[in-house]
Amino acid sequence: MFCPACNNQLQKISVTTKEGGRFEVDHCGYCGGTWFDPYEINRIPFHEVVTLANLTVQTRKIYAKRKVQLCPNDHCPLDPFKGDAVPKDVRLLWCKRCLGIWATQKDLWEFKKHQEETVSAYDVASKFFPALSVAFIPVLTFLFLLATTFTTIFSVQQQKEARIFAESRISHLVTQTIQPDTVSITFITQVPLISSIVYGQSSLEMTEAVISEVSTQTHAVILSNLKENTDYLFRLTLEDNNGKTYTTDLKTFSTR
Ligand SMILES: [Zn+2]
Ligand SMILES: [Zn+2]
Numbered sequence: 001m002f003c004p005a006c007n008n009q010l011q012k013i014s015v016t017t018k019e020g021g022r023f024e025v026d027h028c029g030y031c032g033g034t035w036f037d038p039y040e041i042n043r044i045p046f047h048e049v050v051t052l053a054n055l056t057v058q059t060r061k062i063y064a065k066r067k068v069q070l071c072p073n074d075h076c077p078l079d080p081f082k083g084d085a086v087p088k089d090v091r092l093l094w095c096k097r098c099l100g101i102w103a104t105q106k107d108l109w110e111f112k113k114h115q116e117e118t119v120s121a122y123d124v125a126s127k128f129f130p131a132l133s134v135a136f137i138p139v140l141t142f143l144f145l146l147a148t149t150f151t152t153i154f155s156v157q158q159q160k161e162a163r164i165f166a167e168s169r170i171s172h173l174v175t176q177t178i179q180p181d182t183v184s185i186t187f188i189t190q191v192p193l194i195s196s197i198v199y200g201q202s203s204l205e206m207t208e209a210v211i212s213e214v215s216t217q218t219h220a221v222i223l224s225n226l227k228e229n230t231d232y233l234f235r236l237t238l239e240d241n242n243g244k245t246y247t248t249d250l251k252t253f254s255t256r
Contacts, residue, residue, distance in 0.1 A: 003028035004069035004102050015048040032056035032105030035072050041101050046116045049108055071095035078102055087114045166238050166246035175253035180228040183253055186220045195219045199234035229256045
């Protein structure tokens with residue numbers, strides 16, 4: 001068999017597939033081109049293309065390029081091979097009779113590199129996604145913690161502002177023990193507001209009671225059935241017309 005490009009004798013070279021199979025290609029050690037029987041070009045791994053390139057000993061020698069390149073099998077004219085798998089800048093020739101493919105060293109290199117990259121893109125995706133999530137989980141955790149911390153700081157800030165707001169709206173707060181187990185709490189707000197109270201012996205067990213169901217400036221509540229001679233904690237909550245609530249700091253009253 002003679003090289004379609006430079007008419008030198010082609011050599012049979014054995015190559016190994018990725019799966020360990022072997023087949024022979026017809027390689028021109030003079031111009032570096034390779035002839036593939038049908039489908040063999042898809043089986044040759046990139047590292048064997050490199051091996052073939054290393055076997056090409058006289059690549060720099062100028063050779064007379066044939067105008068019409070002929071199939072080394074049956075001497076039919078070779079045509080450009082078009083296909084989705086072939087990049088635009090890669091020129092492969094094929095014989096429409098025997099379906100063999102001719103590739104120059106450069107085109108074979110480019111074609112196989114492209115093929116390898118396309119295939120390995122899938123491999124890389126499936127292999128690296130677990131690795132990526134390993135890398136991303138700490139980052140996500142960090143971002144989550146950051147967001148949570150920020151939210152906590154923000155809500156603490158908001159509560160503080162709400163308390164300051166509530167304190168500033170309340171005046172004339174009076175707690176009075178009417179009976180040993182009954183206390184009255186009265187206060188005035190600058191503007192009409194709805195109000196409620198939570199109270200208890202500890203902040204963990206608080207009872208809630210409505211003071212003013214409708215917006216008003218004067219607020220009064222009587223808390224009965226309290227324990228005698230006991231200190232109580234309480235908070236007042238104010239609600240404006242928009243439903244926004246403001247809760248005061250913890251305050252105390254006692255039944256004595
Ligand atoms: Zn050649
Ligand atoms: Zn042919």
